Amino acid sequence: xxxxxxxxxxxxxxxxxxxxxxxxxxxxxxxxxxxxxxxxxxxxxxxxxxxxxxxxxxxxxxxxxxxxxxxxxxxxxxxxxxxxxxxxxxxxxxxxxxxxxxxxxxxxxxxxxxxxxxxxxxxxxxxxxxxxxxxxxxxxxxxxxxxxxxxxxxxxxxxxxxxxxxxxxxxxxxxxxxxxxxxxxxxxxxxxxxxxxxxxxxxxxxxxxxxxxxxxxxxxxxxxxxxxxxxxxxxxxxxxxxxxxxxxxxxxxxxxxxxxxxxxxxxxxxxxxxxxxxxxxxxxxxxxxxxxxxxxxxxxxxxxxxxxxxxxxxxxxxxxxxxxxxxxxxxxxxxxxxxxxxxxxxxxxxxxxxxxxxxxxxxxxxxxxxxxxxxxxxxxxxxxxxxxxxxxxxxxxxxxxxxxxxxxxxxxxxxxxxxxxxxxxxxxxxxxxxxxxxxxxxxxxxxxxxxxxxxxxxxxxxxxxxxxxxxxxxxxxxxxxxxxxxxxxxxxxxxxxxxxxxxxxxxxxxxxxxxxxxxxxxxxxxxxxxxxxxxxxxxxxxxxxxxxxxxxxxxxxxxxxxxxxxxxxxxxxxxxxxxxxxxxxxxxxxxxxxxxxxxxxxxxxxxxxxxxxxxxxxxxxxxxxxxxxxxxxxxxxxxxxxxxx
Amino acid sequence: xxxxxxxxxxxxxxxxxxxxxxxxxxxxxxxxxxxxxxxxxxxxxxxxxxxxxxxxxxxxxxxxxxxxxxxxxxxxxxxxxxxxxxxxxxxxxxxxxxxxxxxxxxxxxxxxxxxxxxxxxxxxxxxxxxxxxxxxxxxxxxxxxxxxxxxxxxxxxxxxxxxxxxxxxxxxxxxxxxxxxxxxxxxxxxxxxxxxxxxxxxxxxxxxxxxxxxxxxxxxxxxxxxxxxxxxxxxxxxxxxxxxxxxxxxxxxx
Ligand SMILES: Cc1cc2nc3c(=O)[nH]c(=O)nc-3n(C[C@H](O)[C@H](O)[C@H](O)COP(=O)(O)OP(=O)(O)OC[C@H]3O[C@@H](n4cnc5c(N)ncnc54)[C@H](O)[C@@H]3O)c2cc1C
Ligand code: FES
Numbered sequence: 001x002x003x004x005x006x007x008x009x010x011x012x013x014x015x016x017x018x019x020x021x022x023x024x025x026x027x028x029x030x031x032x033x034x035x036x037x038x039x040x041x042x043x044x045x046x047x048x049x050x051x052x053x054x055x056x057x058x059x060x061x062x063x064x065x066x067x068x069x070x071x072x073x074x075x076x077x078x079x080x081x082x083x084x085x086x087x088x089x090x091x092x093x094x095x096x097x098x099x100x101x102x103x104x105x106x107x108x109x110x111x112x113x114x115x116x117x118x119x120x121x122x123x124x125x126x127x128x129x130x131x132x133x134x135x136x137x138x139x140x141x142x143x144x145x146x147x148x149x150x151x152x153x154x155x156x157x158x159x160x161x162x163x164x165x166x167x168x169x170x171x172x173x174x175x176x177x178x179x180x181x182x183x184x185x186x187x188x189x190x191x192x193x194x195x196x197x198x199x200x201x202x203x204x205x206x207x208x209x210x211x212x213x214x215x216x217x218x219x220x221x222x223x224x225x226x227x228x229x230x231x232x233x234x235x236x237x238x239x240x241x242x243x244x245x246x247x248x249x250x251x252x253x254x255x256x257x258x259x260x261x262x263x264x265x266x267x268x269x270x271x272x273x274x275x276x277x278x279x280x281x282x283x284x285x286x287x288x289x290x291x292x293x294x295x296x297x298x299x300x301x302x303x304x305x306x307x308x309x310x311x312x313x314x315x316x317x318x319x320x321x322x323x324x325x326x327x328x329x330x331x332x333x334x335x336x337x338x339x340x341x342x343x344x345x346x347x348x349x350x351x352x353x354x355x356x357x358x359x360x361x362x363x364x365x366x367x368x369x370x371x372x373x374x375x376x377x378x379x380x381x382x383x384x385x386x387x388x389x390x391x392x393x394x395x396x397x398x399x400x401x402x403x404x405x406x407x408x409x410x411x412x413x414x415x416x417x418x419x420x421x422x423x424x425x426x427x428x429x430x431x432x433x434x435x436x437x438x439x440x441x442x443x444x445x446x447x448x449x450x451x452x453x454x455x456x457x458x459x460x461x462x463x464x465x466x467x468x469x470x471x472x473x474x475x476x477x478x479x480x481x482x483x484x485x486x487x488x489x490x491x492x493x494x495x496x497x498x499x500x501x502x503x504x505x506x507x508x509x510x511x512x513x514x515x516x517x518x519x520x521x522x523x524x525x526x527x528x529x530x531x532x533x534x535x536x537x538x539x540x541x542x543x544x545x546x547x548x549x550x551x552x553x554x555x556x557x558x559x560x561x562x563x564x565x566x567x568x569x570x571x572x573x574x575x576x577x578x579x580x581x582x583x584x585x586x587x588x589x590x591x592x593x594x595x596x597x598x599x600x601x602x603x604x605x606x607x608x609x610x611x612x613x614x615x616x617x618x619x620x621x622x623x624x625x626x627x628x629x630x631x632x633x634x635x636x637x638x639x640x641x642x643x644x645x
Numbered sequence: 646x647x648x649x650x651x652x653x654x655x656x657x658x659x660x661x662x663x664x665x666x667x668x669x670x671x672x673x674x675x676x677x678x679x680x681x682x683x684x685x686x687x688x689x690x691x692x693x694x695x696x697x698x699x700x701x702x703x704x705x706x707x708x709x710x711x712x713x714x715x716x717x718x719x720x721x722x723x724x725x726x727x728x729x730x731x732x733x734x735x736x737x738x739x740x741x742x743x744x745x746x747x748x749x750x751x752x753x754x755x756x757x758x759x760x761x762x763x764x765x766x767x768x769x770x771x772x773x774x775x776x777x778x779x780x781x782x783x784x785x786x787x788x789x790x791x792x793x794x795x796x797x798x799x800x801x802x803x804x805x806x807x808x809x810x811x812x813x814x815x816x817x818x819x820x821x822x823x824x825x826x827x828x829x830x831x832x833x834x835x836x837x838x839x840x841x842x843x844x845x846x847x848x849x850x851x852x853x854x855x856x857x858x859x860x861x862x863x864x865x866x867x868x869x870x871x872x873x874x875x876x877x878x879x880x881x882x883x884x885x886x887x888x889x890x891x892x893x894x895x896x897x898x899x
Contacts, residue, residue, distance in 0.1 A: 058779040073700065074766055076806055077710050082703045093786060129780070136782035138775045138833050140799040147789025165799060171707055172802060179774035186770040194763060217755055246702040280675050285683055286704050387705065390730050393675075456779045505690045507683070552695045556657050557756040559698055560690070 003579060006617050006626035010263070013417040014118040019636050020100075023122045026418070030465035038063035039189075041467050042475055044211055044226040046198045046253055048075030050170070050448060051431025052232030053177035054455030060184030062460060067224060068181070068190055071197040071216060071248065071562070076178045079234055079246040080451065083170025084291035084384070086154055086162035087134075087448040089127035094151055098159040100124045105637055106157060107446060110336055111411070111439020112589035112605060113639040114269070114613070116632065118418060119436050126457040127449050131163055133456055137176040141165050153334070154293060154444040162445045167291055167383045173448055177455070199490045199565065201229065201257045201427065204482040208257075208427035209475070212486045214494070216562065219554040221487055221494075223478035227470055228426045228463060231257060232455065235410035235432035237270060239570045239577070240522070241514025243407035244276055244289040250566035251573050254414050254433050262422040263615035263628060265415035265435035267573065268581035271442055271590045272523045273408030274340035277391055277401075278360035287406040288391055290363070291384055292444045295333045295340075297368035297377065298401070300324050302361050306351030312362055312400050323347060331644040338441045338590045338603070339644060341405035345523050346601070348404070360402035369397065405523060409447060411438040411590065412580075415615040415630075419462035420454060423615075426466060430454035435613070440589025494554050497564040502547030506563040509544045513537065513567070513574060521578050526594040530582040534575065538623065541571040572622040579616075579623065586610045598641075607639050646672040646733060649741040650685065652697055655754050662754065664743075674734035678721065679704060679711065681733055698757040704729040706869060709805035712812070713758045714745040719809035719867040727807060727869040747812035751819070751854045762808050764854040765822060771850035772843035773826040775835050788834050801828040803870045813867035816856035821864040823851045824880035825872050831883055838895060841887035848884050 015026040033041065041064050045056040048070040056068040072078060090103040103124035108115060135141060135149070141163050142150040154162040165172040184190040195216040202210040202223065210225035236251035237243040258264045275290045301320045308315060323343060325332040335343075344361050353359050369377050374397065378385070385396045392402070414422050414429035416436055422429050431451035438446065476482065516536050520529035544567070552558040587596045587603035588610070596604040613630040647670045655662030669685050676684070679701050686696035701711040706727040713728055715721030720728045723735050736742065744758065752760040790798075802825070810821035827844055830836035836843070858877065865874040 054779075061778045072702070073710070073762060074806065076766075077702055077708045079703070079708075081708045082705055091785070129782070131785045132782040133777070133779055135785035135788075136775065136777040136835055138798070138802075138830050138835050140795050140802050140829070140833070141785075143790055143792045143795040145792050147791045147795075148786050165802075168707065168803065171805075172799075175802065179769060180777075180779075182766060182770045183774045183776060185766075192766075246708060247704060248702050281673055283673065283676055283680050283684055285677075285680050288705055387730070390726060390732070391677075393732075393734065460779070503691075505687055507687065549690060551690060551693065557698050557759060560696060 002624040003583065004624065004626045006628045008617065008628050010415070010423070010615060010628055010630045011417065012116065012630060013419055014116065015418065019117065019121050022118050023125060027461055030462065031468035033464040033467055035063055037471055039065050040471070041065060042067065042226040043228050043230060043463065044069070044224055045230045045232060046211065047078065047232035047234065047431070047433070048072070048178070048181065049078035049080035049232060049234055049431060050174055050177055050451035051433070051455045052230070053078070053174065053181045054452050055230055055232060055430055055459050056190055057177060057180035057184050058456050058460045060187065060189035063189065066184070066190040067193065067226065069193045069196050069198055069213060071195060073195055075181055075192065076175060078174060079249050080174045080448070081171045082246060083448055084167045084289065085293045086152065086164035086169045086445040087130070087173065088154070088161050088445040089131045089163060089449065090124055090161060091128060091131060093149060094160045096159045098161050102159065103127060103161065107437070107443055108439070108637045109642060110443040111441050112603070112642060113439065113607065113611065113634065114266070114588050114632065115437055115439030117634060117636055122458070123437050123450055123453050126453045129457055130449060130452045134173055134176050137180060139165060139172045139176045152293060152296060157443065164293070167381065170448060173452065177452070197562065198253045199256065200486045201260045202483050202486050203260045203424060204476055204480065207425045210478065210483060212483070212490050214490070217557050219556065221490055223483040223487055225475040225478050225483065227467055227475060228428065230428045230430060230459065231414065231433050232430040233433045235413065236573060237407040237410050239514070239574055240407040240518050241511050242279065242284060242287050242518070244273060244287050247286060250569070252566050252569045254429065255569040255573055257414060257422065257424065257427060259618050260424065261618070262424045262427060263415040263617050264412070264576060265613050265615045266412040266580065267577040267616070268521065268584060268591050269411035269440045269589060270407060270577070271337060271409040271411060272341045272405040274337055274344055274405050275363065275403045276406035277388065278355055278357065278404040288387070289406070289408065290388060290401065290403060292337070294363060294381060294384060297372070297380065298333065298363040298365050299367055300333050300361055300363055302347045302352040302354060312354070328644045335644045336441060336443065338592070341523055342592060344405055355402045360404045362400035363403045364400035365396060366400070407522070409442055411435065411440060411442055415613070419465060420459050421466065428459060428463065430459055440591055493565065494561065497548065497550045497561060498554060500546070500548050500550065502549045504547050504549055506548060506550065506560055506567050509540065509548060510563070510567045510570065512540055513570060516540070517574050517577070521581050524592045524594055525581050527582065530578050533578045534582070534623065537571065537574050537578065544568070544571060575622045576616055576625060579625065580614055583627070584610055584614065605641070611639070646674060646736070646738045648672060648736060648739070651741065651743045653745045654697065654757055657756055658753050672733055674732070676733045677704070677729060678715070678731040678733065679729050698759050700759050701729055706730040707805060709807040712747060712807045712809055714747065714812060716743050719747070719812040720869050724866070725869055725871050727805070747808050749811045749817040750856070751817060752808060752811065765806050765808065765819070767854060768819065768823055768847055768851050769826065772839065772846040773830070775830060776839060790834060794832055798829050798832040801825045801832070801872065801876050804872055805870055807869065809867040809869060810864035811855065813863040814856065815861055815863065816859060818858040819851050819855040820858040820877045820880070821868060821872055821874065823847055824876040827880045827883065828876040840883065840895070841890050841892060844880065844883040844887045848880065
């Protein structure tokens with residue numbers, strides 16, 4: 001391991017005062033931009049998922065001059081659209097003892113004490129406003145017969161605080177934000193750039209001053225300048241090749257910002273989701289998530305005996321192991337994701353896997369159907385069951401589903417302070433692209449909450465504090481050498497891919513990279529494997545540079561060319577992930593180091609040594625970054641060993 | 646499985662296109678249709694031929710990116726299924742399958758199977774929203790919404806904006822798409838304030854870009870989300886009413 005310790009300090013700008021007053025005090029003490037002056041500020045927002053669309057719409061409503069970018073053909077396509085299960089909010093509409101403090105507490109604990117108390121408290125606090133806002137926009141959340149909002153409980157929570165819209169909560173929330181965004185496009189406050197990919201960030205005099213993009217249809221490379229740049233470009237789980245993320249999700253925007261000076265925090269904190277459809281063959285292009293809400297009524301089991309080849313309906317109760325209920329009686333099938341995922345892995349590794357490839361565990365609804373009737377189950381999960389059947393050709397009303405964990409979400413991301421600003425002044429990161437709030441493990445239904453909190457309710461306030469210094473200053477012109485240099489670099493990168501003239505497709509390299517990472521930096525990790533990965537990845541990367549084949553030209557729609565740039569950046573990120581995982585000699589949340597486990601095989605945190613955020617600085621060598629530690633202090637919640645027994 | 650594909654290849658909007666025939670051998674029935682195209686593309690790249698461009702992203706039938714005509718049917722033969730969710734087991738060994746982009750005047754081809762659907766965004770811009778600035782919303786439980794209303798609004802809101810309805814329509818009309826959004830918002834209590842304005846603006850914008858609906862009903866069959874054509878009737882009714890309703894009486898029920 002060759003990393004160095006950076007001499008830099010991080011200021012997380014956490015306001016003083018009692019936890020519950022910090023955000024109010026902060027809002028009062030930071031500077032504002034007068035309504036008439038807002039239009040004089042140009043803000044670039046990259047990404048139109050929940051975080052980007054909500055931010056761009058809100059900034060537009062406030063009167064800022066906004067330009068928003070997406071590589072999709074419409075803002076509505078962002079990966080957020082695929083979220084199924086729901087969104088948390090501490091409304092306590094069901095009078096079951098929920099509160100802002102409880103949501104805060106659950107999130108800190110669920111994240112295995114690797115997130116900031118102040119940020120998480122604020123998140124729990126604004127969760128209330130999100131539901132109000134989305135309902136007012138017409139998001140058709142599920143209702144009870146009395147017309148009031150329905151809730152359900154979701155993985156890891158002992159209260160019902162999850163709002164949902166059938167199994168399509170992300171879709172409905174995104175459409176709400178998209179509609180609000182298009183309302184601003186029509187009003188002229190927001191200019192929308194579709195099929196336009198940000199390929200680099202432009203920094204001048206230490207500040208973010210714009211971006212360089214490629215028009216995916218014409219190939220045109222263009223500079224855009226602004227007073228501030230907001231990245232809401234999503235997570236990087238696709239570094240594993242097979243994940244539940246949409247095919248185009250990638251790390252390029254965040255990674256390019258990292259290379260220009262933005263610290264990247266906790267890259268090894270990745271989440272493996274326990275309920276996905278197991279891989280069926282080599283050609284599989286992505287994995288499909290089956291919403292975690294299924295764990296509310298489905299029971300997870302495997303045969304007690306390894307290599308029991310009987311079909312599930314011929315395995316009698318006494319030969320089944322409902323292992324989560326057995327090992328974690330208090331939470332049962334609802335233990336947090338990391339715990340459920342590792343337990344499934346242990347079963348499959350022990351030869352108890354089910355299905356043709358023995359790579360899954362059962363999720364069984366027969367008891368729930370007996371208890372509640374088929375109609376109730378169909379009402380709750382009908383669309384998920386249909387989706388499952390379409391993919392597997394098996395009917396989950398009759399045969400238990402087969403599930404297995406898959407990469408799903410990334411807690412790591414660009415380091416941000418309390419204002420959501422990265423270490424580059426004027427560059428902000430929102431949503432899954434930043435590292436904040438979820439620590440080492442995210443609770444179900446909390447990503448939608450965080451994306452919308454960042455975009456609707458946090459950034460629109462905090463950005464004013466930065467902009468206030470630049471009132472009257474013009475943006476840096478795009479013919480400035482700072483822009484020209486970056487444009488030239490981008491053009492060089494593109495012609496590099498096109499001119500390599502190798503023999504292997506981009507996908508081939510991506511798949512191979514994914515295998516290395518899944519094997520050594522996936523659900524469980526150890527020193528030897530990580531070191532192996534750190535040797536194998538650079539070798540494969542060299543081969544990529546020498547032997548990748550990208551056909552076609554820059555001057556027309558070229559999907560291989562788009563992918564080449566994304567996979568190139570995944571190669572560098574993958575090395576940082578492994579290095580981060582190697583340096584973190586403890587187990588926390590989604591990061592499970594085999595060397596650090598309790599006698600019962602549970603994660604063993606080492607708070608004395610690792611209660612910090614690992615923020616990495618780019619040094620030019622992906623294998624030798626510089627580490628900055630941001631210590632985590634817990635004033636309101638005492639770190640304890642998570643127990644779900 | 647072995648299949649023969651006839652795929653529309655077109656370099657760009659301003660170049661003529663043509664069908665090209667490909668033999669795709671050794672396909673697994675459990676592959677999705679798009680995974681089959683991935684395999685073909687890998688083989689094309691190996692042979693030095695540019696891969697076929699097609700839009701896709703979530704591969705779960707929710708983002709609305711994918712969508713091609715398969716043997717003349719939008720999203721292919723399986724009802725209620727987007728192209729990305731269609732599996733090769735729905736075809737037979739030895740089949741010849743014709744694959745084309747959406748054909749509609751409002752959706753010009755960009756390349757191969759990729760079309761430009763931005764006209765849909767124009768319709769939403771015209772009024773497909775409830776005007777509520779961030780921060781101004783009352784408590785969510787202040788306005789109860791009867792479950793039946795919420796459920797029906799949801800049925801309409803389930804539209805994924807893929808464009809299959811337009812591609813299926815002999816006139817290239819976008820009435821199902823527009824009606825789905827109009828119905829979603831017009832059914833909800835929160836959507837009443839802008840009901841007549843919204844309906845007028847959205848319908849008239851739709852007419853600028855798309856053909857006229859003559860009640861063929863092909864759209865409903867093609868819709869991967871099973872959006873009901875009844876919503877079109879609902880939109881037409883609201884459009885007619887919008888022309889005569891006095892906006893000042895909006896807060897009175899009917
Ligand atoms: C299958 C699935 C189900 C989920 N279910 C839930 C759930 O039930 N509850 C929950 O809370 N969370 C859920 N999540 C997680 C949640 O959906 C995501 O974390 C969240 O939606 C991310 O939102 P985002 O706005 O940060 O990014 P995204 O939605 O990923 O949006 C990224 C945006 O950035 C744009 N972009 C990216 N890079 C560039 C670039 N270089 N140039 C231009 N544009 C760019 C993209 O076009 C897109 O518009 C789920 C995730 C998955 C995969
Ligand atoms: S790829 Fe998203 S709907 Fe088909």
